[in-house]
Amino acid sequence: MIKMKVLSTVLFFMAFSGILSAHGVNVETSFQGKTVVLMSSYSPSQPLADAVVTVYSPADADNIWQRGRTDKTGHFAFMPDSAGDWVFIVDDEKGHMKRILIEVPADLLSAEQPEEESAGTDEIAGVTVMNKMQKALIGLSLIFGLTGIFYGLRARKNQKQS
Amino acid sequence: MHISDGIISTPVCIAANVVSLGLVWIAGRKASSEEIPRMGMTGAALFVTSLIHFPIAGTSVHLGLFGIAGIILGKRAFPVVFTALLFQSLIFQHGGLLTLGVNAINMGAGAYAAVLIWNTGRVPWTVRAAVAGFAGIIIPALMMIAEFRITGYGSSVTLLLLIYIVTALVEGGITMSAVMFFRKVKPEIINGPKF
Numbered sequence: 001m002i003k004m005k006v007l008s009t010v011l012f013f014m015a016f017s018g019i020l021s022a023h024g025v026n027v028e029t030s031f032q033g034k035t036v037v038l039m040s041s042y043s044p045s046q047p048l049a050d051a052v053v054t055v056y057s058p059a060d061a062d063n064i065w066q067r068g069r070t071d072k073t074g075h076f077a078f079m080p081d082s083a084g085d086w087v088f089i090v091d092d093e094k095g096h097m098k099r100i101l102i103e104v105p106a107d108l109l110s111a112e113q114p115e116e117e118s119a120g121t122d123e124i125a126g127v128t129v130m131n132k133m134q135k136a137l138i139g140l141s142l143i144f145g146l147t148g149i150f151y152g153l154r155a156r157k158n159q160k161q162s
Numbered sequence: 163m164h165i166s167d168g169i170i171s172t173p174v175c176i177a178a179n180v181v182s183l184g185l186v187w188i189a190g191r192k193a194s195s196e197e198i199p200r201m202g203m204t205g206a207a208l209f210v211t212s213l214i215h216f217p218i219a220g221t222s223v224h225l226g227l228f229g230i231a232g233i234i235l236g237k238r239a240f241p242v243v244f245t246a247l248l249f250q251s252l253i254f255q256h257g258g259l260l261t262l263g264v265n266a267i268n269m270g271a272g273a274y275a276a277v278l279i280w281n282t283g284r285v286p287w288t289v290r291a292a293v294a295g296f297a298g299i300i301i302p303a304l305m306m307i308a309e310f311r312i313t314g315y316g317s318s319v320t321l322l323l324l325i326y327i328v329t330a331l332v333e334g335g336i337t338m339s340a341v342m343f344f345r346k347v348k349p350e351i352i353n354g355p356k357f
Contacts, residue, residue: 024164024254024255024256024257025166025255042215042217042221042222043215043222046217046222049220050220089168091166092221093315093316094221094316094322094325095163095164095165095166095169095306095310095316096166096221096222097166097167097168097169098166098255099167099168132213132254135253135254136209136210136213136253138253139209139210139249139250139253139254140206140209140210142249143202143205143206143209143245143246143249144202144206146202146245147198147199147201147202147203147205148202150193150198150202151195151198151199151202154193154194154195154198155195158195
């Protein structure tokens with residue numbers, strides 16, 4: 001009976017696996033001609049719409065270069081006027097905020113064709129990145145590992161005392 | 163409900179981190195051999211719970227399970243909440259690292275409120291469980307909203323409050339279901355821990 005209840009509980013949570021995804025802000029960056037296009041979202045199916053966007057130029061990190069909002073699909077675009085590290089901050093004003101550094105190459109400024117060239121996600125391009133399920137498993141492994149360590153230490157202490 | 167870095171001022175964040183580490187030490191020390199596995203399992207549940215989220219009013223909210231964590235763990239809930247938040251921040255960038263202390267204090271307060279509510283006698287267990295689960299979300303939400311107001315961050319307080327009231331109601335129902343399950347399977351889990 002108890003085994004059935006445990007099994008049904010596990011199956012219940014597995015049913016949610018289709019909607020399992022991290023809850024932070026994800027930002028994908030792409031270059032289209034001279035334009036930098038950013039797509040912000042909570043998850044692949046939920047864009048970060050109408051979020052406040054603040055852009056800082058590498059030439060002046062103290063003053064806002066551009067301020068706007070993402071559109072309904074979570075997109076925001078700007079045309080940098082210099083190469084270097086641009087700072088992009090997106091904030092939904094409900095506690096979800098993301099700050100990323102966009103490296104604008106010098107050849108982008110002379111680009112003519114609006115050819116879409118993906119610069120990858122906000123994670124490091126060209127590096128194999130883990131999906132959300134893999135990260136969840138790592139987190140669980142760390143938690144269970146820590147539990148085991150503390151349990152072992154406590155058991156050893158109890159043994160010494162007895 | 164996880165506050166990102168850049169919203170709360172750095173000195174406040176540092177102070178909150180120091181206080182949180184102190185609370186982790188005080189609440190976690192001398193945990194027994196029986197409590198440690200329970201803390202680990204609850205921490206794992208808190209960690210994965212943030213993966214289950216749903217859209218409300220243009221934003222994204224998720225369950226917390228702070229109420230049930232408080233009911234199961236009592237005073238041991240704070241170090242578990244802190245650990246779960248730490249890994250959520252490190253692995254999913256959900257919530258900031260600098261704001262870890264602030265987040266832990268907010269959500270730990272929710273868990274401890276659940277402990278107090280659960281341990282009030284005379285009230286039927288269904289009511290206690292539902293209210294504990296509700297408090298586990300609404301108290302951190304109120305603290306977060308107050309912090310936003312103090313720092314001048316954010317837009318509509320009313321909308322934010324409505325969003326978290328809905329989430330807290332869902333959480334109250336889930337806490338009640340979980341308590342019902344534990345009452346049948348292993349009642350000593352929910353009847354034991356206190357402050």
